[in-house]
Amino acid sequence: MAEGIRDKVVILGMGCTKFGERWESDSEDLAVEAFMECIADAGIEKKEIQAAWLGSHFDEINVGKGGNFLGAALKLPMVPVTRVENFCASGTEAFRGACYGVASGAYDIALALGVEKLKDTGYGGLPDSPAFGQIQAMIGPNATAPGMFAQIGTAYSAAYGVPMEKVKQAMAHISWKSHRNGASNPRAHLRKAIP
Amino acid sequence: MIGIRSYGGYVPRYRLNRMIVFGSMGWINPANMLNAQGEKAVANFDEDPVTMAAAAAADCMSGLDRDLVGGVYFASTTAPYKERLCANLVAGALATREDIRTADFGGGLKAGTTALVAALDAVSAGTAGNVIVSAADNRLGTMGSVQELMFGDGAAALMVGDADVIAEFKGSFSTGHDFVDHFRGGEAKYDRQWEERWIRDEGFGKFVPEAISGLCEKCGVAPGDFAKVVYPCYYGGARKGINKKLGVEPDRVVDNMQAVVGDTGSAHPLLMLVKALEEAAPGDKILLVSYGSGCDALYFEVTDKINDLEPRRGVAGNLARRADLDSYAKYLTWRRMVTVDTGLRSEEQKWTRWSLMWRSHRAMLSLEGNRCTACGTVQFPPQKVCVNPECGAVDQTEPIVLSGNGGRVGSFTSDMLAASINPPAIYGAVDFNGGGRYLFDFTDCTVDDLAVGGPVDFSFRIKHYDRMRDITDYFWKAVPAAEGAE
Numbered sequence: 001m002a003e004g005i006r007d008k009v010v011i012l013g014m015g016c017t018k019f020g021e022r023w024e025s026d027s028e029d030l031a032v033e034a035f036m037e038c039i040a041d042a043g044i045e046k047k048e049i050q051a052a053w054l055g056s057h058f059d060e061i062n063v064g065k066g067g068n069f070l071g072a073a074l075k076l077p078m079v080p081v082t083r084v085e086n087f088c089a090s091g092t093e094a095f096r097g098a099c100y101g102v103a104s105g106a107y108d109i110a111l112a113l114g115v116e117k118l119k120d121t122g123y124g125g126l127p128d129s130p131a132f133g134q135i136q137a138m139i140g141p142n143a144t145a146p147g148m149f150a151q152i153g154t155a156y157s158a159a160y161g162v163p164m165e166k167v168k169q170a171m172a173h174i175s176w177k178s179h180r181n182g183a184s185n186p187r188a189h190l191r192k193a194i195p
Numbered sequence: 196m197i198g199i200r201s202y203g204g205y206v207p208r209y210r211l212n213r214m215i216v217f218g219s220m221g222w223i224n225p226a227n228m229l230n231a232q233g234e235k236a237v238a239n240f241d242e243d244p245v246t247m248a249a250a251a252a253a254d255c256m257s258g259l260d261r262d263l264v265g266g267v268y269f270a271s272t273t274a275p276y277k278e279r280l281c282a283n284l285v286a287g288a289l290a291t292r293e294d295i296r297t298a299d300f301g302g303g304l305k306a307g308t309t310a311l312v313a314a315l316d317a318v319s320a321g322t323a324g325n326v327i328v329s330a331a332d333n334r335l336g337t338m339g340s341v342q343e344l345m346f347g348d349g350a351a352a353l354m355v356g357d358a359d360v361i362a363e364f365k366g367s368f369s370t371g372h373d374f375v376d377h378f379r380g381g382e383a384k385y386d387r388q389w390e391e392r393w394i395r396d397e398g399f400g401k402f403v404p405e406a407i408s409g410l411c412e413k414c415g416v417a418p419g420d421f422a423k424v425v426y427p428c429y430y431g432g433a434r435k436g437i438n439k440k441l442g443v444e445p446d447r448v449v450d451n452m453q454a455v456v457g458d459t460g461s462a463h464p465l466l467m468l469v470k471a472l473e474e475a476a477p478g479d480k481i482l483l484v485s486y487g488s489g490c491d492a493l494y495f496e497v498t499d500k501i502n503d504l505e506p507r508r509g510v511a512g513n514l515a516r517r518a519d520l521d522s523y524a525k526y527l528t529w530r531r532m533v534t535v536d537t538g539l540r541s542e543e544q545k546w547t548r549w550s551l552m553w554r555s556h557r558a559m560l561s562l563e564g565n566r567c568t569a570c571g572t573v574q575f576p577p578q579k580v581c582v583n584p585e586c587g588a589v590d591q592t593e594p595i596v597l598s599g600n601g602g603r604v605g606s607f608t609s610d611m612l613a614a615s616i617n618p619p620a621i622y623g624a625v626d627f628n629g630g631g632r633y634l635f636d637f638t639d640c641t642v643d644d645l646a647v648g649g650p651v652d653f654s655f656r657i658k659h660y661d662r663m664r665d666i667t668d669y670f671w672k673a674v675p676a677a678e679g680a681e
Binding site for chain 2: 121122123124125127128129130134135137138139140141142143144146147148150151152153154155157158159
């Protein structure tokens with residue numbers, strides 16, 4: 001009978017880069033930057049890491065396939081590295097993996113690292129690649145992430161009788177809130193509050 | 196009795212006023228002013244002869260069972276493939292059986308009627324039954340040319356059979372002449388033509404009367420016997436001369452729709468025939484003549500079964516849904532005549548994987564999903580595992596074609612970020628009438644034409660053009676329909 005993983009795992013330390021276009025940095029640079037802050041915060045040495053989980057979704061324009069990237073960039077000891085991806089939950093996915101690695105008793109110390117270098121496409125927005133398989137790529141609309149989510153707005157407006165103007169105001173409020181949160185976080189990409 | 200048992204038409208929605216073209220290009224050939232009257236039908240960026248022929252053929256199938264179809268003949272002088280049978284794409288869009296005859300006809304503007312003659316011959320011989328003939332053209336003239344003004348885009352389809360015949364086939368007469376008034380070499384994109392006086396006097400002026408006389412002699416009739424005479428020719432003077440020479444009353448000559456559509460090439464005689472049939476009465480004798488590399492002349496007599504036909508768009512229904520294309524630059528862009536900036540996002544190359552396309556061809560060409568036989572849930576794309584959470588049956592399905600019953604808008608968005616040659620990209624979820632849901636591009640509309648719950652029809656369109664490999668990929672899009680439309 002599964003009993004969950006409560007009280008079996010602690011986070012020893014964390015690191016995080018500044019978010020942004022970071023034109024001067026590759027995924028390797030970003031990974032090293034976050035990693036160095038993390039092991040300093042954890043107070044451990046690299047050689048104590050026994051397994052790693054790498055979260056990166058758009059491998060085709062940054063880290064490539066498999067877990068090679070992390071071992072190579074960080075010069076990890078000879079430990080298993082698992083690359084995971086799950087769209088916007090890729091970081092969570094890496095974290096879950098590392099937690100289960102420790103909670104299962106397989107490892108004492110595991111690393112979870114997420115990295116995404118999205119800005120080498122030459123255009124704004126997420127990279128355009130067949131994210132939902134080959135059939136969808138051939139017959140689905142050439143949709144963008146904002147376009148997919150925007151449909152919720154029109155469907156919601158019709159389902160609940162809320163005028164689109166009010167839906168748009170609510171959506172704008174989310175953005176206003178995000179900008180205000182960014183202004184108080186030195187690592188945020190966008191740091192200007194909207195009045 | 197052998198003859199036509201059904202007909203269909205398709206004219207694209209958009210119209211380019213010829214004075215808009217002349218406004219941009221008249222400086223290069225001011226004499227074109229005379230040709231700059233009325234408007235020409237312009238296929239949308241996602242249309243081509245295959246999609247238009249599919250639409251005309253679907254219209255022709257109104258009220259008919261798709262399993263009836265024993266052959267599909269496609270005719271065009273502007274087919275998008277040199278090798279990949281377009282008739283198979285049209286047949287796929289109709290969701291016909293695949294153990295039928297399919298053939299492409301081309302090479303000259305009489306190809307539409309040549310396909311029709313071949314279909315009539317096959318049905319007469321008993322070697323094929325219920326053959327659909329669908330012709331479409333999307334011809335281009337260089338910027339500033341006469342052809343650019345005179346050509347229009349469109350398609351027409353006929354079903355040839357030996358049951359429920361609405362227009363009995365009485366005979367035909369054909370000529371083949373290597374009279375090169377128009378031509379395109381193997382790699383050419385634009386029509387080339389010789390001096391128009393020569394085309395008018397030595398081409399139309401000689402060959403149309405020759406074909407009509409030949410048919411009349413062969414069938415023992417006179418030109419004046421026909422209630423409706425159909426022949427393509429946009430030279431008004433030549434038409435007058437031909438009518439006079441043959442003794443045909445002007446009110447019996449079917450309007451060539453030059454002012455509202457333009458000349459649709461190999462489709463044009465068939466499109467005019469569809470118009471004639473829409474307005475015909477039982478007993479009418481119809482003379483159909485094509486022109487281009489010679490002529491085919493065909494003689495039909497309308498039966499009283501013409502009054503039993505299911506309603507369809509035909510010509511009148513298509514003309515009624517016209518909308519303005521108010522930009523010459525958009526026309527040039529849609530027709531890939533100019534290089535435009537669609538952004539780096541548009542350069543991400545989809546790769547058409549033929550083994551996958553074949554596996555999924557019923558879903559992609561025929562919009563065929565499946566229905567779970569355990570619980571009745573309809574799903575698209577077809578699924579091995581039933582999507583109904585109460586069911587989950589595995590491999591208990593039967594195919595179901597979803598293209599013909601329309602649907603309703605579930606959600607929509609207008610997206611300026613998505614790569615598109617005709618921005619904004621407008622797409623959303625569509626619920627199929629009868630069950631199932633998928634995401635579709637909306638086309639032939641603006642975002643203001645859409646509302647959640649609004650009705651849509653499905654239309655076979657170019658989904659994607661791979662410029663690097665010269666591959667046109669097809670799929671279905673959704674077009675907002677009038678509430679209560681069929």
